[in-house]
Amino acid sequence: MLTIDSLRAYGANVNEGLTRCMNNESFYLMLVGKSLEDRNFEKLREAMAAGNTTAAFDAAHALKGSTGNLALTPIYEPICQLTELLRGKSEAVNADALVDRIMEQLEKAKQL
């Protein structure tokens, strides 16, 4: 079950995320749940598969904002790297490993 403790154990910077939610725990958990269902994860995967770096960048950029704000560090960190890798590029090099890591962390979080 998604709880403050399980998120903390997962590696999220819970204190930071909670502060942004005015320390409203249930609100924070609700947003985290919503974030894990964000359609941008799906868009990112599809765009990468199709080699569409622009669409991939847009999705990654959006995810960077929300996971950053919720301090979901295990997802946020590879997303930051991916965003920089894709920025202004027509071709993604060495991006697959990062995408895999993101999806892996996403699944892990969903199991909480």
Add this chain to the structure above:
Amino acid sequence: MITDALIHSTRRTVLIVEDEAVNRDLLGIILKGNYDVLYASDGLEALEILETYPGRVAMILLDILMPRMDGIEFLRRRGADEALSRIPVIVLTSDKDAELETLKMGALDFIAKPYDMPEIILARIQRIIEFVEDRQIIQEVERDELTGLYTRGFFFEYSRRLQAAQGGELRDVIAVDVDHFRLVNEVYGKGFGDELLCAVADGIWDELRGGFGIACRGDVDLFYVYLNQREDYEAVYSRLMDRVHALGRQTNVRLRMGVYRGVEADRPLDWYCVAAKAACDTIRGNYARSVVVYDSTMHERELYNERLIADMETAIAEKQFVVYYQPKYDIRGDVPKLYSAEALVRWIHPELGFISPGAFIPLFEENGLISKLDDFVWREAAAQIRDWQDRLGICLPVSVNISRMDFFDTDLKRKLLEIVAENGIPVDSLVLEVTESAYSQNMERMLKTVGELREAGFRIEMDDFGSGYSSLNMLCVMPIDALKIDMKFVRNVVNSGVGYRMVELVVEMARALDVPAVVEGVEDEAQYQMIKRVGCDIIQGYYFSRPVPPEDFEPMMKKDR
């Protein structure tokens, strides 16, 4: 009244434009304690909301990357709309790159993602809203609505700062005043008055173009300008007058200009403005001069005048004003006979000593205090008439001045009749002297009021005849009982040969109007002989007596009556 507290206690609305639900909701929970929050998920929706609630949104928090319409396009649209561009925008960004571009497009600040502490976000938003609203309030009140020049308060505030930073630059202050503006408004209408003020303001704008200088409308028809020193203010003046003439009406409108040369940092700018205004006021009514440069004696005079104005009420209460009497003699017979007297006020100030009427009467005429002083003199004179009647058995007519200002008092007739009744003296023993210039300035009203006073039994003498601008036609319809001319005036305008002829003319005019001709200011035997030869009826002047206190006047009453 709108106070700061009220303004800052009103709940503002913030519009969050962000496609990411998580980010949007996060900002929402941070803001909703302090603000009403509206949400839009892209630029297009934001524009729709702003159109739906015009004037409601105090601040926009804007994401950059959004579907349909992104933040950059939204900023572009906002910049093209005057109302929208007044709403401050804070950009939500996780990219440094976007910052410069959005800044150029009018964003005021940034909130980085991931977000800072909520307190920091709230503080930033609050500060920006306050800053923008204060700026808007200032913009609304710093300019004079009619002319576009600064308002007085802002002029002094800005010019004080400029003065502190002026360094070695030579700078001056000028005051520009419209002569008799109230009259211009009355005669040509307020619309023309406004046009005139705008023309002067436009002229001032022109003068300041390309150089240092700021200007304000300091009062209804008074302008102050703080500017880099000019060599030739007469030229500045004539350019301003060109503006006035360009209004295309045949008017006698005239500007007056006072200049303070060489503003220093040691005195507040207000002081220099007062000085320039004082210089400007020295030529009020003097049509020969239009530009005056201040010199230090003017300020001393200004201070002295302020003192007199401040002391006036006390002086009345403490009877520092005393009334002197100067005899008028009837010279028609072989032996001059005491005919009447003129009441003349004197001020014996406990600290300043004897003050010449020439120093305080024009001053009180200017600010309206003269009415109080007149009232005092009327009562004193009436009481004196009664006193002489009781003690000496002589009812000697005494004339008093009615100032132009007194005619604005609709109660004038009732007041004068009351004074006469209170003292139990005949109405025609209190003679009213009205200067000719009072007639020409508001002719209809004057004719009506003077007519009513005469019907009530008062006698009216026209004072200072020849110094005003009355037409012969006006003289014919004027209800008066005597024409009074000043020797000094005759001497001033013409050399002695023509002067003789002038007096003769006035006497003939008085004959034609069937009223006595009175000449005042007759000082010596030669003048007396000349005046008598011309056929003048009544004489007042040092030749017979200077104005004296009542007790010194009484011997003449006993001897020459």
